Amino acid sequence: MKKTKKSILFSIILLLLLSSWAKAQKIQSYDSSYTINNTKYLAKYEFYLSDKDTIYNGNFELSQQFENQEDIYEYLSVDGNFIENRADEKWKLTEGSFEPTGNGYFKDYTYSYDVNGHEFMAIGNFMAGKKTGEWRLYDWQIRNSKITDTTLTATINFKDDKAEGEFLLSVENNVLKGELGADELTQGVWSFYRKDENMDRKLVKEWVFEDNILVKMRLYKEDQIDEIQIQDPYSVNLTEEKIELNNEFLKIIELKAKLYNQELLEKYKEEDKISHLYFTLLDNLELVDKTFSPITKSSIRPNISSKLNASALIEKEEDLLSEIKIKKEENLEKTISILNNPQFNIASVSTKKVAQIKNILENINKFFLKPTEEIVSLHEDGQLKFFDRDNLVEYKIDLKNESAINQVLNKDTLSANYKFQSELSFLNDDTQSNLSKLSLLMDALNKELDLMEESLKEYLSEIQKEEKLIELEEAMLAKYENIKYLADSLITGEHDNFAGIDVTKAIIDFADAELAVYSNLPSPAEKITAIESVINCFNRTEELIYTINKAPESIYKINEAYTKEVFNPYTFTNMEEKSKPPIYKAFNKLLLPGIFQNLQNLTCDNLMAYQANFKILYDEMIDVLNESNTNKMERKVKRAKTADKAAEILEMDLSF
Amino acid sequence: MRKFLLIIFLGSFFHLSAQELEPEFEDLSTNLWLSSYNKFRIAEKLYWAGEMHYRRTGSSENPFIDRMAQIYNRHGLNYVVSPNFNFTVGGVLRLNFTPQPGNTDYDPIYIEPRIWHQYLFVLPFPRFMLYNRIRIEHRWKRGSQASQDEFKFGNRWRYNFYMKIPINGTKLKPGTFYVSPSIELIMQSGQNIVGSFVEDLRLYGNIGYIASPRVSSSLGLMYTTGQNLNDPTLYRRRMIIRFSTYISLDFRKEEQKIPTIKFSD
Numbered sequence: 001m002k003k004t005k006k007s008i009l010f011s012i013i014l015l016l017l018l019s020s021w022a023k024a025q026k027i028q029s030y031d032s033s034y035t036i037n038n039t040k041y042l043a044k045y046e047f048y049l050s051d052k053d054t055i056y057n058g059n060f061e062l063s064q065q066f067e068n069q070e071d072i073y074e075y076l077s078v079d080g081n082f083i084e085n086r087a088d089e090k091w092k093l094t095e096g097s098f099e100p101t102g103n104g105y106f107k108d109y110t111y112s113y114d115v116n117g118h119e120f121m122a123i124g125n126f127m128a129g130k131k132t133g134e135w136r137l138y139d140w141q142i143r144n145s146k147i148t149d150t151t152l153t154a155t156i157n158f159k160d161d162k163a164e165g166e167f168l169l170s171v172e173n174n175v176l177k178g179e180l181g182a183d184e185l186t187q188g189v190w191s192f193y194r195k196d197e198n199m200d201r202k203l204v205k206e207w208v209f210e211d212n213i214l215v216k217m218r219l220y221k222e223d224q225i226d227e228i229q230i231q232d233p234y235s236v237n238l239t240e241e242k243i244e245l246n247n248e249f250l251k252i253i254e255l256k257a258k259l260y261n262q263e264l265l266e267k268y269k270e271e272d273k274i275s276h277l278y279f280t281l282l283d284n285l286e287l288v289d290k291t292f293s294p295i296t297k298s299s300i301r302p303n304i305s306s307k308l309n310a311s312a313l314i315e316k317e318e319d320l321l322s323e324i325k326i327k328k329e330e331n332l333e334k335t336i337s338i339l340n341n342p343q344f345n346i347a348s349v350s351t352k353k354v355a356q357i358k359n360i361l362e363n364i365n366k367f368f369l370k371p372t373e374e375i376v377s378l379h380e381d382g383q384l385k386f387f388d389r390d391n392l393v394e395y396k397i398d399l400k401n402e403s404a405i406n407q408v409l410n411k412d413t414l415s416a417n418y419k420f421q422s423e424l425s426f427l428n429d430d431t432q433s434n435l436s437k438l439s440l441l442m443d444a445l446n447k448e449l450d451l452m453e454e455s456l457k458e459y460l461s462e463i464q465k466e467e468k469l470i471e472l473e474e475a476m477l478a479k480y481e482n483i484k485y486l487a488d489s490l491i492t493g494e495h496d497n498f499a500g501i502d503v504t505k506a507i508i509d510f511a512d513a514e515l516a517v518y519s520n521l522p523s524p525a526e527k528i529t530a531i532e533s534v535i536n537c538f539n540r541t542e543e544l545i546y547t548i549n550k551a552p553e554s555i556y557k558i559n560e561a562y563t564k565e566v567f568n569p570y571t572f573t574n575m576e577e578k579s580k581p582p583i584y585k586a587f588n589k590l591l592l593p594g595i596f597q598n599l600q601n602l603t604c605d606n607l608m609a610y611q612a613n614f615k616i617l618y619d620e621m622i623d624v625l626n627e628s629n630t631n632k633m634e635r636k637v638k639r640a641k642t643a644d645k646a647a648e649i650l651e652m653d654l655s656f
Numbered sequence: 657m658r659k660f661l662l663i664i665f666l667g668s669f670f671h672l673s674a675q676e677l678e679p680e681f682e683d684l685s686t687n688l689w690l691s692s693y694n695k696f697r698i699a700e701k702l703y704w705a706g707e708m709h710y711r712r713t714g715s716s717e718n719p720f721i722d723r724m725a726q727i728y729n730r731h732g733l734n735y736v737v738s739p740n741f742n743f744t745v746g747g748v749l750r751l752n753f754t755p756q757p758g759n760t761d762y763d764p765i766y767i768e769p770r771i772w773h774q775y776l777f778v779l780p781f782p783r784f785m786l787y788n789r790i791r792i793e794h795r796w797k798r799g800s801q802a803s804q805d806e807f808k809f810g811n812r813w814r815y816n817f818y819m820k821i822p823i824n825g826t827k828l829k830p831g832t833f834y835v836s837p838s839i840e841l842i843m844q845s846g847q848n849i850v851g852s853f854v855e856d857l858r859l860y861g862n863i864g865y866i867a868s869p870r871v872s873s874s875l876g877l878m879y880t881t882g883q884n885l886n887d888p889t890l891y892r893r894r895m896i897i898r899f900s901t902y903i904s905l906d907f908r909k910e911e912q913k914i915p916t917i918k919f920s921d
Contacts, residue, residue, distance in 0.1 A: 573829075576869070577868065
């Protein structure tokens with residue numbers, strides 16, 4: 001027994017000796033610049049070195065003050081304590097900005113100014129490096145160096161470094177009061193108040209958590225309380241799943257609420273301040289962390305989570321969703337392919353039927369494919385398990401019956417008469433789940449899109465033909481105008497002199513007549529058949545004009561060829577004389593006017609023959625000139641009265 | 657002094673001559689000459705020239721056409737050396753008709769043969785043609801009294817200056833009217849020519865029309881004057897209406913006549 005007492009006594013003495021040895025380590029002070037995240041501060045702290053490591057121990061002060069580019073002074077200060085490198089006791093963060101205001105004043109040998117600005121302050125306690133107790137945050141406005149308005153007040157309780165217990169946030173007139181349970185899980189009732197003029201709180205909204213799960217949302221309006229139930233999926237095998245309270249969570253909650261309380265939710269959203277204040281609180285805590293965390297190695301901002309009941313997807317549902325995804329993508333591709341077709345888009349502006357199809361395609365995309373995509377997306381994000389699938393599908397797409405589908409497509413007046421052509425009888429089968437119906441709807445849409453595409457192709461082909469007709473008509477009219485222009489510019493009085501008629505008028509009259517015949521065709525189909533031959537005819541008319549334009553050259557060549565020089569032995573000069581005068585006379589008086597006068601009887605059928613006359617006449621006249629004995633021909637042709645008779649005598653293959 | 661005496665002498669001579677040889681003019685007689693001029697091309701530069709004149713003479717009662725005067729046949733070979741020069745050589749047979757029809761002292765018709773050759777110089781101008789013709793005729797001529805008159809050889813020296821000026825254009829070509837002023841001096845020499853060297857001075861103006869390179873015609877009025885053969889102081893005067901046709905035909909082979917076809921390009 002004595003031995004035991006001795007050993008305890010020895011141990012105590014040894015412990016005391018060791019602690020005095022420890023305390024005997026050299027405490028040093030630092031008072032100089034200090035860099036955190038590339039920002040320089042002035043620091044003043046106590047520390048000692050242990051194996052070349054700096055161990056904070058004692059008071060810790062950090063400050064920074066500067067004038068920014070807008071001539072506003074900014075400042076920041078941290079005041080805390082470390083014990084053996086761990087934050088301990090009270091810590092305070094102050095940061096703000098100010099600018100001088102008013103006239104300065106001299107006092108105690110100092111010239112001073114009042115300032116305007118704002119100040120943010122966070123105060124809380126650590127115990128052995130862990131947050132503990134109540135932490136308070138303030139943000140207030142400063143006018144003339146006095147606090148005038150507190151714009152933000154927040155308190156949050158910590159226990160063993162985790163947020164737990166009540167928290168409160170007051171921003172201007174809005175107050176959020178809530179509770180966190182163990183492991184920073186949502187708990188109890190989160191209330192949103194609005195302060196009235198007397199600074200009395202008035203309850204506006206509540207989130208009610210049961211077993212960390214948000215089960216209902218209440219909206220207080222005057223004496224009425226509206227309650228939105230957040231339903232769990234219908235299943236006997238529900239599992240609780242922890243989920244961070246962030247925007248994703250809120251979206252899930254919103255969608256869950258919509259499934260049953262669409263209208264109420266809309267009303268509720270008008271007063272949706274809870275989430276806003278919640279995020280404001282987190283933002284302010286994050287602001288504290290920005291400075292504190294590098295120093296204290298601890299984060300003030302809690303990782304608040306909530307819980308949701310989930311119903312895991314069964315294999316059939318997984319298969320259906322995979323199918324739905326593939327079919328939806330195929331349908332979307334088809335829809336976009338049609339909608340992006342430039343010809344389709346152009347036609348949709350001018351053609352009612354195409355505009356209707358466009359409208360239907362847009363409706364299919366908006367009311368069937370997009371919601372389906374949202375369902376698939378929820379599945380891919382692992383959130384579908386939180387919803388009742390039947391309800392979710394029903395909420396997204398009305399799959400009651402065929403008329404419900406048609407109703408969706410008939411929403412616009414443009415597509416009011418459209419009827420879904422594919423088979424939709426499966427919608428009436430109550431034994432099928434909505435996911436299964438959705439999968440079948442995707443098949444039906446696929447067929448419907450095929451039918452629409454086919455009908456559209458046919459219709460666009462008709463439009464193309466009509467457009468082609470319009471193009472051809474434009475080309476035809478351009479040709480017609482060109483004929484008039486060419487006739488006016490290339491055919492002159494010289495041609496009229498040879499012809500003995502107004503050649504320009506004859507050609508323009510012909511073009512006018514052809515155009516009139518075309519215009520009087522009763523149907524587009526007949527016009528499509530006729531127009532190319534009219535254009536060809538006009539092309540040949542242009543060639544005819546060019547031929548006529550060049551005719552004088554040939555005429556003069558013939559004239560020259562038939563002209564010989566004869567020496568006159570009385571005047572002793574050379575004189576011109578025509579060879580084979582009867583033939584030349586027939587050429588001048590009958591044949592040439594004859595082929596010109598043909599132009600008064602032009603048709604598309606005889607046009608080429610009449611054009612060829614010009615070359616034939618030229619060639620034949622040269623041939624006749626070269627014939628050695630044409631006396632008989634000359635005698636006969638003297639008696640010819642008409643062009644065709646003269647041509648027959650001279651054996652010229654001319655058309656009249 | 658000698659020179660002075662010579663001038664006085666010569667001056668006296670002329671004065672004396674002027675007193676002795678006073679020129680006199682016969683009454684103006686009138687004639688109508690219808691002429692056919694023909695040229696037949698027989699080679700590239702060679703033509704057969706044949707002229708026939710039908711001449712009538714007028715009286716106071718019946719001017720221009722009263723009685724036959726002459727029928728005139730002139731033939732020759734015309735060689736066109738160049739467009740500016742040609743010459744002709746040939747013969748003429750002129751038939752003269754009696755000046756007093758019914759008077760048996762006169763032969764009703766008697767001949768006057770000639771040999772002739774002429775040289776024609778052609779000067780072309782942009783707007784007209786100018787001709788200088790020298791014609792020399794060697795003739796055997798006698799009076800109309802068959803029993804008394806004998807053929808006597810003589811020469812005629814003719815110089816003709818004439819122009820052809822187109823009226824309705826700038827060139828002489830088919831369809832052209834032209835005016836042709838002409839002046840011809842005919843001198844003569846020979847056995848019986850004593851003082852009447854100037855046989856005729858012809859001032860002739862006519863208007864012609866070229867119907868084709870081969871046919872043209874003209875109508876004109878000619879005034880002539882010349883010394884009487886027997887009395888050089890006596891000047892004959894005539895006013896002659898002339899109508900002429902000018903024919904030229906190509907008698908070459910057909911192949912030679914086909915013109916070459918010309919093309920501008």
